[in-house]
Amino acid sequence: MAKYEPVLLKNVGVPDIRKLDVYRSRGGYASAKKVLTEWTPDQAVEIIKSSGLRGRGGAGFPCGMKWSFLPPDRKITYLCVNADESEPGTFCNRVLMEEDPHQLLEGILIAGFATRSTAAYIYMRVEFHEQFHILQKALDEAYAAGLFGKKLFGTDYNLECYIHRGAGAYVCGEETGLIESLEGKRGWPRIKPPFPAIEGLFRRPTVVNNVETICCVPHIVERGVEWFKSIGTENSAGPKLYTVSGPVKRPGCFEAPLGLSCRDLIFGDDYGQGMLEGKKVKGCIPGGLSVGVLTEKELDCKLDFDDVRKYGLLGLGTAGAIVIPHDADIRHVLANITRFYSHESCGQCTQCREGTNWLYKIAKRIAAGAGRVADLDLIVEVTKNMGMMGGLSICGLPDGAAFPIRTIVEKFRDEFEDHIRRQEPGRVEYMIKHVNPAAYELPILGSRSVQAAV
Amino acid sequence: MAWQTIDRLTPVVDEKAPPVLSEAVREKIRSFFPRYETRRAALLPALHVVQDALGHVSKAAMKEIAEVLEIPPSAVMDTLSFYTHFWDHPKGKKVIVLCRSLSCQVMGADRVLQEVKDQLKVEEHGTTADGQYSLLTEECLAACDHAPCMLINEKMHKRVKADDVAKIIKDVKNADVTMPRSHLFDKPAAAAVELPKTSDVKEMKDA
Ligand SMILES: Cc1cc2nc3c(=O)[nH]c(=O)nc-3n(C[C@H](O)[C@H](O)[C@H](O)COP(=O)(O)O)c2cc1C
Ligand code: SF4
Ligand code: FES
Numbered sequence: 119m120a121k122y123e124p125v126l127l128k129n130v131g132v133p134d135i136r137k138l139d140v141y142r143s144r145g146g147y148a149s150a151k152k153v154l155t156e157w158t159p160d161q162a163v164e165i166i167k168s169s170g171l172r173g174r175g176g177a178g179f180p181c182g183m184k185w186s187f188l189p190p191d192r193k194i195t196y197l198c199v200n201a202d203e204s205e206p207g208t209f210c211n212r213v214l215m216e217e218d219p220h221q222l223l224e225g226i227l228i229a230g231f232a233t234r235s236t237a238a239y240i241y242m243r244v245e246f247h248e249q250f251h252i253l254q255k256a257l258d259e260a261y262a263a264g265l266f267g268k269k270l271f272g273t274d275y276n277l278e279c280y281i282h283r284g285a286g287a288y289v290c291g292e293e294t295g296l297i298e299s300l301e302g303k304r305g306w307p308r309i310k311p312p313f314p315a316i317e318g319l320f321r322r323p324t325v326v327n328n329v330e331t332i333c334c335v336p337h338i339v340e341r342g343v344e345w346f347k348s349i350g351t352e353n354s355a356g357p358k359l360y361t362v363s364g365p366v367k368r369p370g371c372f373e374a375p376l377g378l379s380c381r382d383l384i385f386g387d388d389y390g391q392g393m394l395e396g397k398k399v400k401g402c403i404p405g406g407l408s409v410g411v412l413t414e415k416e417l418d419c420k421l422d423f424d425d426v427r428k429y430g431l432l433g434l435g436t437a438g439a440i441v442i443p444h445d446a447d448i449r450h451v452l453a454n455i456t457r458f459y460s461h462e463s464c465g466q467c468t469q470c471r472e473g474t475n476w477l478y479k480i481a482k483r484i485a486a487g488a489g490r491v492a493d494l495d496l497i498v499e500v501t502k503n504m505g506m507m508g509g510l511s512i513c514g515l516p517d518g519a520a521f522p523i524r525t526i527v528e529k530f531r532d533e534f535e536d537h538i539r540r541q542e543p544g545r546v547e548y549m550i551k552h553v554n555p556a557a558y559e560l561p562i563l564g565s566r567s568v569q570a571a572v
Numbered sequence: 573m574a575w576q577t578i579d580r581l582t583p584v585v586d587e588k589a590p591p592v593l594s595e596a597v598r599e600k601i602r603s604f605f606p607r608y609e610t611r612r613a614a615l616l617p618a619l620h621v622v623q624d625a626l627g628h629v630s631k632a633a634m635k636e637i638a639e640v641l642e643i644p645p646s647a648v649m650d651t652l653s654f655y656t657h658f659w660d661h662p663k664g665k666k667v668i669v670l671c672r673s674l675s676c677q678v679m680g681a682d683r684v685l686q687e688v689k690d691q692l693k694v695e696e697h698g699t700t701a702d703g704q705y706s707l708l709t710e711e712c713l714a715a716c717d718h719a720p721c722m723l724i725n726e727k728m729h730k731r732v733k734a735d736d737v738a739k740i741i742k743d744v745k746n747a748d749v750t751m752p753r754s755h756l757f758d759k760p761a762a763a764a765v766e767l768p769k770t771s772d773v774k775e776m777k778d779a
Binding site: 151203204205206207208209211212213237243244245246247248278280282283284285286287299300301302303304305320322361362363364365369370371403407438440441442443446450451454457458461462464 | 607608609610612613614615616617619620647649651654655656657658662669672673674675677678679710711712713714715716717718719723726727728
């Protein structure tokens with residue numbers, strides 16, 4: 119196979135690429151000019167639709183289709199760019215904003231025009247300090263050159279673009295949580311429908327897209343739909359940024375066509391280059407924490423929108439792989455994961471708030487060396503009764519929690535049982551008596567009144 | 573936990589005290605108004621601005637922000653208490669944020685955390701007695717390729733080893749690399765849209 123030419127990362131390493139004139143000298147903003155001066159918005163939506171571009175933010179929803187849901191007679195539309203990136207193991211949006219800020223801005227121009235948006239808000243997590251300054255500088259430069267503001271490229275189209283900084287909450291990455299946060303409220307996801315396309319930011323039709331999705335847009339315009347479709351697999355067109363972290367030789371962000379295998383991502387010469395000296399793979403969470411875990415034997419799983427499901431995972435997620443080394447205590451990994459979700463649950467829905475918290479408590483207990491084999495069943499049980507897929511919660515956070523927690527318990531069950539068997543004798547009884555009696559009074563759900571939802 | 577109320581001990585606002593927000597800060601907050609359809613949407617930027625200026629957002633400051641935005645003070649409190657990045661009581665001059673999520677943990681974040689605690693004699697979410705440092709732990713900072721990582725104010729420290737902690741902290745103490753906290757002091761914005769009248773919004777709702 120011919121060596122893959124990067125698309126989204128093609129400008130990485132070009133000196134001064136953050137400057138407008140350097141970006142322009144490499145053909146930048148030509149696509150935006152073409153769309154704004156020669157196309158109609160509906161034409162642009164059609165092109166993106168036929169390209170098969172699917173959202174890169176986690177859900178994989180077809181991008182053009184999302185745009186076409188906007189009511190045709192709308193007066194005001196908003197575009198929200200999701201740069202909240204807080205899924206553990208994921209940092210590709212950060213790389214895109216750091217390395218090539220104008221690519222994102224050009225994408226926003228085209229996406230804004232296609233959706234007939236009046237303003238675009240880039241919702242950026244607050245921990246991105248350096249990235250904020252980089253992007254703000256690029257934005258200022260673009261404004262000064264007349265690329266944003268009024269009468270763009272001599273047409274009647276106006277678009278304002280602002281960076282809105284978040285304040286540290288994972289749920290604000292959820293699209294309606296993001297909208298609420300932008301409105302100055304707690305980032306509490308909204309009940310859907312109405313979907314944002316009908317009633318979103320300030321109750322206007324709104325489109326929320328991930329940074330990487332937006333970055334793909336100028337390239338589709340430039341090189342055409344056929345070219346885009348020729349990359350990747352049938353259902354998963356286009357280039358994708360993969361990230362890998364954990365004890366690998368070269369952790370980082372790499373571009374490849376959709377469908378790269380997890381093993382290649384970790385061991386490939388062009389990617390992670392294998393494990394650090396003395397480390398072996400125990401497992402890998404291939405798509406940001408929320409998708410679930412693969413064991414060492416399952417590493418040949420292809421990372422695209424379809425293949426991952428065959429391995430019991432939630433989906434592609436954000437394609438950010440976290441490698442778990444052989445010497446990591448699986449009980450601590452579980453405790454870490456459950457802590458994340460119990461900390462980040464926004465607390466609106468009982469199933470999610472209580473479910474994630476109890477999972478954390480059980481996992482903590484197991485990690486403290488006072489687990490019971492029955493606890494493992496209990497964990498699986500709880501994860502089946504808290505998600506949006508079962509209609510029990512408002513947003514997808516508990517589904518995202520259920521998959522890694524359940525798959526890790528199921529796929530590493532032997533290891534958990536082994537630890538529990540070798541536990542200090544009397545430890546469970548000690549905890550019951552002295553530490554938290556209530557925590558051990560939990561009934562083991564044998565005959566359930568609640569039907570398993572997932 | 574975003575849904576838990578943490579602090580009930582801060583005294584109520586002294587009505588007679590002079591205002592805590594300077595005119596410059598108020599002006600800065602107002603400069604965000606044209607960006608959004610509602611005033612309330614400027615709340616997150618306003619809280620950032622105030623926290624940058626004062627180091628934290630006190631109850632008195634919350635009340636004054638509410639005045640500027642023309643929203644109830646409880647709305648400010650409601651929003652502020654949700655976000656981990658806003659604090660309603662003073663923190664140290666340098667806020668150390670350590671990542672504790674999975675990638676960083678498998679790369680040794682626990683040891684780094686212990687080392688920071690030992691060096692500064694401070695607990696998680698605590699502040700040193702001299703008011704210089706606060707230590708926070710947070711979930712993934714989206715810098716997992718640099719795991720374990722640690723933010724000190726605005727500066728990201730990458731691939732931190734437990735052995736280097738003393739040096740990093742000392743460096744920050746002596747050499748002056750104190751950075752301003754997240755500042756939003758960019759240019760004021762042009763109006764986003766001709767602000768629609770409230771009746772307009774209702775119309776759309778009905779349609
Ligand atoms: C709990 C939760 C957190 C999310 N966090 C993010 C995020 O940080 N960044 C992101 O782009 N999408 C995130 N999403 C997905 C968004 O809801 C939404 O699907 C996405 O921004 C749509 O953009 P896309 O169609 O371009 O992928 C999250 C979803 C959930 C349920
Ligand atoms: S599912 Fe969880 S995170 Fe989502 S809205 Fe409900 S409580 Fe909040
Ligand atoms: S896990 Fe620490 S930065 Fe992502």
